[in-house]
Amino acid sequence: MLSNEEKLNIALKARLNAYAPYSKFKVGAVVIFDDDSYVVGCNTECASFGITQCAERNAIYGSICLGKDPRKIKELVCVADTPKPTSPCGACRQVMAEFMSKDSLITLFNIKGDMVQYKLEELIPYCFVDSDMGNN
Numbered sequence: 001m002l003s004n005e006e007k008l009n010i011a012l013k014a015r016l017n018a019y020a021p022y023s024k025f026k027v028g029a030v031v032i033f034d035d036d037s038y039v040v041g042c043n044t045e046c047a048s049f050g051i052t053q054c055a056e057r058n059a060i061y062g063s064i065c066l067g068k069d070p071r072k073i074k075e076l077v078c079v080a081d082t083p084k085p086t087s088p089c090g091a092c093r094q095v096m097a098e099f100m101s102k103d104s105l106i107t108l109f110n111i112k113g114d115m116v117q118y119k120l121e122e123l124i125p126y127c128f129v130d131s132d133m134g135n136n
């Protein structure tokens, strides 16, 4: 099991790969699976800002590209250079709700190492999920 310091260091290393020439706002993320394996992500911007992708979604989608089951993600870790630990945007919260269980852990850091933790359902209560379409 990774320590919080290890999680932060993995996210900080991922952050170094961020492609953020426009905002200069670099973000690193890590999704940790139930077997303690992990996949990293960083934000990737584009001159067409609307198709910029956040670190959190890159980590989740990247894990799918690697053949991992995103429903086995037990924790998402995120770090950015912010006064308080950074917080995922609404789009990322919705993607987390698509794949992660309501009691998944969300660990948020800033680069100084300040940390807060939430359960996913605290970050996106009453979210829209597949059962809302009558599929379950």
Ligand SMILES: [Zn+2]
Binding pocket: 054, 055, 056, 057, 088, 089, 090, 091, 092, 093
């Ligand atoms: Zn986001």
